[in-house]
Amino acid sequence: MQLLCQPMGSYQTNCYIVASPQGELIIDPGMGAISWVKENVSNPLAILNTHGHFDHVWSNHALQTELNVPLYCPKEDAFMLQDDPFGLGITPSVPDVLVEGDAVFEIGGMKVQYWHFPGHTPGCSAIEVEGMLFTGDFVFAGSIGRVDFPFSSPEAMKKSIVKFLKFQTDMPLYPGHGEASTVTREQYTLPQWVMAL
Template sequence: MEILKQPMGDYQTNCYIVKINNKELIIDPGVGATLWVKQNVSNPLAILNTHGHFDHVWSNAQLSKELDLKIYCPKDDNFMLEKDPYSFGMTPSYADILVEPDQEFDFDGIKVKFHHFPGHTPGCSAIQIEDALFSGDFIFQNSIGRCDFPFSNPSDMKKSINKILKWEKNIRIYPGHGSNTSLFQEKDSLKNWLNYL
């Protein structure tokens, strides 16, 4: 598995391309992601959204149309793709697949699971491919996603942190912003964040 990463837009939102056996999955194509993605894929299979915030899904519509790809988005965040609730002028996109909590998929032999970790948004999910977890805005290096936005829920975030703290595997984490990390590296930080929620 090869992972390409490129921060996009003013918020430096990480867009990822995951390459396995000459096939690619695109995760969170944010502001201005289209050209970079098209330059780095030859056989893309799908667009995967960790959640619905504009800086993660901005290029959904353009990429979906130009590469003829289906969009997979957690069902509880789909309204953000269609309605641009923050009024940033984002082109609406429409998920082809509304992902259920903790749903699994098989993309031509590539197994993918959307782990549901609400809190930052209602549908916020971390996408697992092999031993990599694309955490969106759930977990960052030494931090977590904000819970003071519209549609955020601190109580849900607390449950989500407790849920992942039960994981016993030291999975690699590729967050929506900032540097890569790992679950074991973040466990103390996550426990500390529980005291602030």
């Protein structure tokens, strides 16, 4: 198993490629991700979105079309891919799989577990793949996703953090921006955010 990461665009949004002998999963292809992804995949299996914000899904349509792979997106955030609610000129993309709640998939022999953590967006999720947790804009190293955007919810974020604090398995944590961490390291500081929200 190999993991590649490249920050993309002005927001330095982490795009990840999880590569196995069976093929590659592409997680959150943001602005400018097309050429990097195409250079680093030989048997792409799927595109996985953690949530619907433009800086995480900008290259969805091009890669979905050029690589002929299915797109997975949390159901509650699919409107952001299709309607361009922030008016930024994003090319609409249509998910092939609308992920509902905590859902499990098998893709190319890999177990892919979506964990629903709404708050930053209605569908905001973390994606667990082969003992690695990709948290998008839910949890960062030492911080959490903003809840002052349209469609965000401080109350939902508070409930999501409480849910995350119940995780009993440590694993590497790869956020949508910034450096990697671990589940237990972030669980140590997250209670302060529950109090602050």
